[in-house]
Amino acid sequence: MVSRIIRITPHANNKDMCSAHGAAAGCASLVADVVLSDAGSEHVAWAVCGRWVKENPDAVAWLEAHPEDATFLEAS
Structure with missing residues (x-):
């Protein structure tokens, strides 16, 4: 299944585990x-x-195509 990113924003929803890696991966924040x-x-x-x-x-x-939306990553 092909997916396309619509947007990437700073984390602000109520999810508390990485959707890509799952809870077992113990991802950082x-x-x-x-x-x-x-x-x-x-x-x-x-x-x-x-x-x-x-x-x-x-x-x-x-993020390279949308550098204005990538500025929040500099702090992480």
Whole structure:
């Protein structure tokens, strides 16, 4: 299933574990909320850790294309 990132914003929802890695991974604090669109849904919301934002190629590309939205990552 192909997904597309719609936006990445500073983490502000009530999720407390990384949607990408799950609770068992013991990720550091969550830094971003990512809204995705895929074949199954137009709006999938994830809460993700800094590792995911920095290592996921789609997230890296999205943030490079939207540098004004990436400024919050400098503090994490």
